[in-house]
Amino acid sequence: xxxxxxxxxxxxxxxxxxxxxxxxxxxxxxxxxxxxxxxxxxxxxxxxxxxxxxxxxxxxxxxxxxxxxxxxxxxxxxxxxxxxxxxxxxxxxxxxxxxxxxxxxxxxxxxxxxxxxxxxxxxxxxxxxxxxxxxxxxxxxxxxxxxxxxxxxxxxxxxxxxxxxxxxxxxxxxxxxxxxxxxxxxxxxxxxxxxxxxxxxxxxxxxxxxxxxxxxxxxxxxxxxxxxxxxxxxxxxxxxxxxxxxxxxxxxxxxxxxxxxxxxxxxxxxxxxxxxxxxxxxxxxxxxxxxxxxxxxxxxxxxxxxxxxxxxxxxxxxxxxxxxxxxxxxxxxxxxxxxxxxxxxxxxxxxxxxxxxxxxxxxxxxxxxxxxxxxxxxxxxxxxx
Amino acid sequence: xxxxxxxxxxxxxxxxxxxxxxxxxxxxxxxxxxxxxxxxxxxxxxxxxxxxxxxxxxxxxxxxxxxxxxxxxxxxxxxxxxxxxxxxxxxxxxxxxxxxxxxxxxxxxxxxxxxxxxxxxxxxxxxxxxxxxxxxxxxxxxxxxxxxxxxxxxxxxxxxxxxxxxxxxxxxxxxxxxxxxxxxxxxxxxxxxxxxxxxxxxxxxxxxxxxxxxxxx
Ligand SMILES: Nc1ncnc2c1ncn2[C@@H]1O[C@H](COP(=O)(O)OP(=O)(O)O)[C@@H](O)[C@H]1O
Ligand SMILES: [Mg+2]
Numbered sequence: 001x002x003x004x005x006x007x008x009x010x011x012x013x014x015x016x017x018x019x020x021x022x023x024x025x026x027x028x029x030x031x032x033x034x035x036x037x038x039x040x041x042x043x044x045x046x047x048x049x050x051x052x053x054x055x056x057x058x059x060x061x062x063x064x065x066x067x068x069x070x071x072x073x074x075x076x077x078x079x080x081x082x083x084x085x086x087x088x089x090x091x092x093x094x095x096x097x098x099x100x101x102x103x104x105x106x107x108x109x110x111x112x113x114x115x116x117x118x119x120x121x122x123x124x125x126x127x128x129x130x131x132x133x134x135x136x137x138x139x140x141x142x143x144x145x146x147x148x149x150x151x152x153x154x155x156x157x158x159x160x161x162x163x164x165x166x167x168x169x170x171x172x173x174x175x176x177x178x179x180x181x182x183x184x185x186x187x188x189x190x191x192x193x194x195x196x197x198x199x200x201x202x203x204x205x206x207x208x209x210x211x212x213x214x215x216x217x218x219x220x221x222x223x224x225x226x227x228x229x230x231x232x233x234x235x236x237x238x239x240x241x242x243x244x245x246x247x248x249x250x251x252x253x254x255x256x257x258x259x260x261x262x263x264x265x266x267x268x269x270x271x272x273x274x275x276x277x278x279x280x281x282x283x284x285x286x287x288x289x290x291x292x293x294x295x296x297x298x299x300x301x302x303x304x305x306x307x308x309x310x311x312x313x314x315x316x317x318x319x320x321x322x323x324x325x326x327x328x329x330x331x332x333x334x335x336x337x338x339x340x341x342x343x344x345x346x347x348x349x350x351x352x353x354x355x356x357x358x359x360x361x362x363x364x365x366x367x368x369x370x371x372x373x374x375x376x377x378x379x380x381x382x383x384x385x
Numbered sequence: 386x387x388x389x390x391x392x393x394x395x396x397x398x399x400x401x402x403x404x405x406x407x408x409x410x411x412x413x414x415x416x417x418x419x420x421x422x423x424x425x426x427x428x429x430x431x432x433x434x435x436x437x438x439x440x441x442x443x444x445x446x447x448x449x450x451x452x453x454x455x456x457x458x459x460x461x462x463x464x465x466x467x468x469x470x471x472x473x474x475x476x477x478x479x480x481x482x483x484x485x486x487x488x489x490x491x492x493x494x495x496x497x498x499x500x501x502x503x504x505x506x507x508x509x510x511x512x513x514x515x516x517x518x519x520x521x522x523x524x525x526x527x528x529x530x531x532x533x534x535x536x537x538x539x540x541x542x543x544x545x546x547x548x549x550x551x552x553x554x555x556x557x558x559x560x561x562x563x564x565x566x567x568x569x570x571x572x573x574x575x576x577x578x579x580x581x582x583x584x585x586x587x588x589x590x591x592x593x594x595x596x597x598x599x600x601x602x
Contacts, residue, residue, distance in 0.1 A: 092510055114514070121512040132507035136525035136599075145521060146511040177602040193511060203510075 039105055039123075040200035040233035042068040042091055048099030049086050049257075060086040062257045064100070068250070070200075073227050073234045075244040075265070077280055078254035084237040087254065088203050091235065092124040093117060104201070122150060125194025129206035131186040133178040133193075139165070140174040143192045150197065164192045168222060184215035191222065195230075202226070204236035208243060220246050241284050245269065245344055253277045269342070270315035270349025271373075286340060288353070288378065296379030300358050305380045307358040308337065311372035315347030319373060329365050330356040353378070386572055393560065394573075398580055400474050401556040404546045407478050409539050412485035416538075417531070419445070419486070420493035421519055427498075431505075431515050445487040453484050453545045457552060464552075477554035481542060489538040496530025497523055529599045536592025540585050557581050 049061035060083045068074045076084045089095035090102045093109055101108045109120055133142050140161055147157045165171055168188040178186055187207060194202055204223070208216040224247045227234050238244060244251050244265055251268050253260040255276035261268060272278045288308075296308065309330070313321060321341065327334060334356045341350040352372075356362070358380055366375040386394075419441065425431045426438040448456070457480045464479040465471050500523055508522045524531070547558020557577050565574025 094506055094510060118512045118514060121510055124510075126507070126510040128503060128507060130503060132501070132503040134504060134522060134526060135602075136528060137521075145508075145513075149511070149513050149517040149521070179602065193507075197511070 039070060040231070041070040041105055042201065042233070042235070043103040043106075044068075044087070044090070044100070045103065046100035047087070047090060047097045047102060049083070049090070049095065050098045060257050061097070064259060066252060066259065066262060068233060068235060070233055071227070071231050072249045073224070073236070073247050075248035075251040076235065076237045076254060077239070077241070077244060077251060077277075078260070079276065079280070080239075082254040082276075083257040084254055085205055086257075088205055088235060088237055091201065091203055092121050092126060094126075122146065122197040123199050124201045124203060125197065125199040126203040126205070127187065127190040127194050127207045129209050131178070131183075131190045131210075133186055133189055135178055138175050138177055139170065139181070139189050139192075142178065142189055143196055146193060146197045160196055161192075164196045167195065167226070168192045182215075183211050184218060187211065187215075187219055188222070191219075191226070195226065195232075198230075199232065201233045201235065204234065204238075206237055206239070209239065216240070216243070217246075223247060241269075241281060245284075245342065249345070253280070264345060266315040266344040266347035266349060269344055270313065270347060284342075285351075286338070288338065292337075292381075295381050295383070297381070298379050300380045303382060305358040305382050306355050307362055307380050308378040309354050309356055309362070309366055310376055310378050311352045311354070311366075312374040313341065313349050313352070314373045315344065315349035316373065318347075319370075320348045321352050321372070325371060326354065329368065329371060330354065333357050386576060390573055390576075394557075394576060394580065397555055397557045397560040397577070398584075400554065401543065401546055401558070401584070403474050404477050404481055404549060404554060404556055405539060405542045408481035408485050408542060409535075411478075411482035412489045412538060412542075413535060415482075415486045416489035416493055417524075419490040420497055421523065423490070423494045424497040424523070425515070425519075431518065445490055448484065448487040449491065451484075453480070454548050456480050456484050457548060461552075472553040474549075474554050474556075476552050477546065477549035477556075481546060481549065484545065485538055485542050488541070489534060492534030492537060493527075493531055496527040496534055499530065500526045529596045532592055532595050532599070536589060536596075539588050539592075543581065543585055543588070557584075 044064045044066050047061055047064040049059075051058040051060055064087060076088065078084050086095055090097050091104065093102075093112070097110065101110055103109070104120065104124070109117075112120060134145070137145070143161045143164060144157050147160060152160070161174070162171075165174065168191050170185065170188050170192065173181070173185070173189075178189060181189065190207075191202075202223075207223075208219050211219060220243060223234060223236075226232055227247070234247075236243070236248070248265050250263065251265045252262040253268065253274060253276055255274065260274040260276045261272070268277060269281065272281055292308070300307070311321065311326075313319065334354055336352065337355050338353040339350075341348055341352060343349075363377060366372075366377070368375075422432070423438065423441060423445075426434040426441075428435065451459070457477075460480045460483060461471050464476050467479050468475045470476050504522050504526060505518055508518045513521065544558075546554075546556050547561070549556055550559030550562055557580060561574050561577040561581075564570040565577070
């Protein structure tokens with residue numbers, strides 16, 4: 001019943017255009033995918049990567065062991081230089097691990113010879129931050145290239161290119177050169193080029209980082225749509241947390257070449273455990289307004305005052321901010337001051353800050369596991385907040 | 386100028402055209418593969434051949450450091466081996482080609498090296514083999530630079546071909562020296578210079594236009 005309520009609320013936000021997330025998109029993405037899909041799984045097993053540079057060896061990855069389930073959208077985040085690109089690029093062996101194994105559909109790709117490698121790369125598409133389109137070829141020429149070099153007959157090349165250009169919304173642009181396209185259109189060409197060989201896996205290295213926010217949203221919904229309709233596994237790197245929130249099922253946080261933490265997006269974002277994750281999520285957290293923090297005192301002198309209480313939700317166990325329960329505990333005069341709540345994959349997480357008349361037993365009352373995953377009194381204000 | 390002179394001028398022009406044209410084609414056909422090899426075998430490139438890369442680089446530098454007139458003489462035994470003679474247009478074509486090839490190879494190498502590495506990676510990522518990368522990425526993406534470099538090569542070959550008179554190859558430069566310098570016939574010399582300038586301008590114009598067309602897309 002409460003789930004239905006939230007879905008309806010999401011529909012409303014979509015209609016009024018506050019956010020592009022539809023009720024469908026926030027549901028777990030396994031729904032509606034063809035059941036037959038199994039290909040497209042990746043397993044990293046004790047992956048190590050050390051670059052040999054002129055300044056000496058640079059250790060980029062250490063002991064990375066993780067599974068990417070087939071058909072999922074898997075996000076990789078981390079500070080600049082954390083090793084995200086290095087890890088992603090081991091999947092199509094643009095980068096060769098110096099230790100450990102990368103298994104694609106259960107096969108260890110490090111042993112592949114050139115023919116096998118070419119075959120692998122036709123099953124693994126890749127898109128780039130700066131698109132990397134060939135300026136000397138038209139849109140058609142760019143998208144057709146993977147098929148042309150694979151020796152696909154010209155007639156089939158034409159139908160498949162037309163098909164995939166339609167999928168990315170670029171019909172009629174066949175004879176245009178990339179320099180005449182906008183950033184979003186260029187990335188669509190990049191996506192079409194990656195998809196034309198009908199891969200099982202799509203690797204995206206900062207694919208939306210060079211795009212404006214609106215174009216980013218349209219590219220993300222295209223990726224999501226592709227993931228859903230084609231059952232493609234998507235592994236993406238981004239520095240925009242909103243991208244992870246928008247389309248990923250799982251997220252991996254890298255820090256200095258190691259796994260900091262990993263899990264379902266709602267788990268990691270709702271309850272970040274590692275300092276690196278918290279630092280990355282910081283921009284999403286608005287924090288308390290300055291005028292409030294300046295006035296708050298940490299102790300209550302017993303005079304009539306307002307207490308600011310923060311409730312934290314991690315999304316676990318379906319526990320959500322239940323207003324009736326909160327009111328029953330806090331009583332009259334309770335107001336919401338700030339809400340930093342987010343609904344990710346049907347789990348509500350974040351912080352809710354309320355103002356309530358100060359009383360002696362408040363600390364005791366709010367320490368109730370039915371109210372929130374955690375609760376604390378931020379401070380007191382003698383005046384009215 | 387007598388009609389006879391016009392006839393000489395015309396033949397000299399044809400000789401220059403033959404020498405430069407044939408040598409330019411040789412330089413193009415030999416220079417591009419050399420440049421491609423230099424780029425691919427550079428450290429971190431698609432071909433692992435550091436020693437061959439260094440040797441080739443040194444040989445190219447050696448030829449480029451040698452003045453053409455010296456090369457012309459030094460190569461005489463080789464020229465005879467190839468053409469059976471050491472005088473005439475064909476005897477000039479051999480040293481001219483050998484001098485122009487390393488020159489063009491270096492210029493072409495620069496253009497090829499400027500092709501963004503990301504494009505090569507993208508090509509690898511879609512399953513291109515080395516040959517596909519050369520054919521679909523390196524050469525087409527570097528084409529404007531290659532044409533610009535080829536134009537420079539041809540223009541400097543027109544200059545170098547003037548020295549071919551030393552092996553009796555004739556041509557415009559040779560005519561200018563013989564009539565203008567040795568016989569003090571200023572009119573003929575000026576006429577030859579006008580033809581040379583016009584030829585260089587036309588070559589440059591064709592090259593520039595091609596580059597502009599390619600860059601405009
Ligand atoms: N080709 C390379 N040679 C030497 N060091 C490299 C190379 N590529 C990446 N590195 C180093 O490896 C580390 C991880 O890089 P990268 O995977 O690109 O990080 P991210 O994508 O997370 O920013 C960095 O310290 C970087 O300097
Ligand atoms: Mg990176």
